[in-house]
Amino acid sequence: MSENTYNIIIVGGGIAGLTSAAYLSREGKKVLLIEKNKECGGLVNSFTRDGFHFDAGVRALIDAGIILPMLKDLGVQLEVVKSPVSLGIENEILHIENLGSLSKYRELLIKFFPESEEEIDEVLKNIRKIMKHMDVLYGIENPVFKDLKRDRDFIFKILLPWLPKFIFTIRKINRMNMPVEEYLKIFVKNPSLRDMISQHFFKNTPAFFALSYFSLYLDYFYPKGGVGKLSEALKNKIIECGGEIKTDTKIIEVMVEKCLVKDQKNITFKYDQLIWAADLKTFYKIADTECLSLKIRTKFEDVKNKMLKNRGGDSVFSLFLEVDEPLESFRKIAHGHFFYTPSKLGLGETHKEELNYLLTNFEKVEKEQILTWLDKFTRLNTYEISIPGLKDPELVPPGKTGIIISFLAEYDLFNKIQKSGWLDEFISELENRVLSVISDSVFPMLKDRIIVRFSFTPLSIENRVGSSEGAITGWSFQKSMPVINKIQIADRSVLTPVPSIFQAGQWAYSPAGVPMSILTGKLAADRVLKQMKKFRKT
């Protein structure tokens, strides 16, 4: 094979691409992983500034029967600690310690909504039911990461007894696929109560997915040294197995017929098989399929149209703070992973109808109107607050604390404001408001203790990982999805209309996140290996 020719090229060094590359290089294949940024990891990434370590993407991990089995299967060591969660509304904070915390959650909600006790009980009944389903769903190590040819104990003692329960559970789950907002309306009349339960989820999140979070809160863990250590561990595995990684290399064209990918310097790399583990809209836009058979081209165009018609899901705004205050001051208030809502009123239509109005009438709307909306949005929102030092004290300089405050944010708003030329001003106004809301409520010590602050917007996410509409977990929840969204047929999610090209990651299956990105990364690697075996035989 010549220098630039590989058995498999993987485009996208996020967690999905890293997984595919680790598995394929372990099999001794000639593998090239191509990543556009200086470092791999994509949205599973940590960085250091002034001695403070921050997580740029996901703040903590949920195993989901996938991450730890994958690491075990690959023989990758990763030191992890628990990442306990706190939930807070106004001045009440609940630390989620175990299943019993659900009763405390009930008490917390009743304290704020005493007139809705029956409705709260109904919600809790549903959450308990879902927790049981979750125990089944994530109850065993995902078989995709087990050696099913050799591990007979796993097949007979674990997998086979589990399968009927799994099928039963999937049927139940499929009945809870409607958007959580709609689902809650069935038995919760008070819109503020509905907001307290669900406003920190993506728009139209399937009810099962959203309400399962109480169970997932108990599962969060954190790699020592930051979330990015997971990506680093996989990167090291790829190198150890002889795989090649090219960073700072952006693929700008896929010449499907010639099996070539071209980077920003016009250098081409040849593959036998390609795994696209990055934004799928980008792939369909830059793939040249001109010389393919009519049948494949037609199918390709069909899928492309579906992809381009759909939108990426919600994005986030993250405010990073370097604070001259010891970790202890924050530890007294909440755990290092904290969902906090400063007002029990809830967002109502603020982030829906009211924002839609501003966006549709953007040309006519005054800056002041947007800032007034921003006042309300920041006062009523729910914040995901992460304090890496509370999970691993080595992540901050002594006596100081690093904090990340984030919340769901609409890409179109930032995009329009950037086009009108006042993005920096808007970001500063937004940061000021978030800081004033948080320091007037849960963390008063923030008032005069901030050394440095900076933030990432949905536009930063789009720029950094090339994700359409700055999405952080792939497609938005719409009626029709351009990708597979049923777990029973997840193995098909990695197929594209071109037999030598596979897809993986958050765009290949929906709903996605770290575990599904890893799963599809492994499924794509399995398909590639199967195909290679088939070619060898023929």
Ligand SMILES: Cc1cc2nc3c(=O)[nH]c(=O)nc-3n(C[C@H](O)[C@H](O)[C@H](O)COP(=O)(O)OP(=O)(O)OC[C@H]3O[C@@H](n4cnc5c(N)ncnc54)[C@H](O)[C@@H]3O)c2cc1C
């Ligand atoms: C703030 C935040 C909180 C989150 N919370 C959670 C959570 O609680 N639970 C959860 O499961 N998930 C969460 N996520 C989502 C999760 O991090 C992502 O879904 C997951 O990491 C996606 O991995 P991926 O490999 O599929 O995609 P990405 O991480 O987007 O990786 C794609 C990679 O491809 C590269 N790339 C793109 N285009 C090109 C190109 N043309 N050429 C070469 N390289 C290219 C990008 O630079 C990137 O490195 C969160 C994300 C964020 C940002």
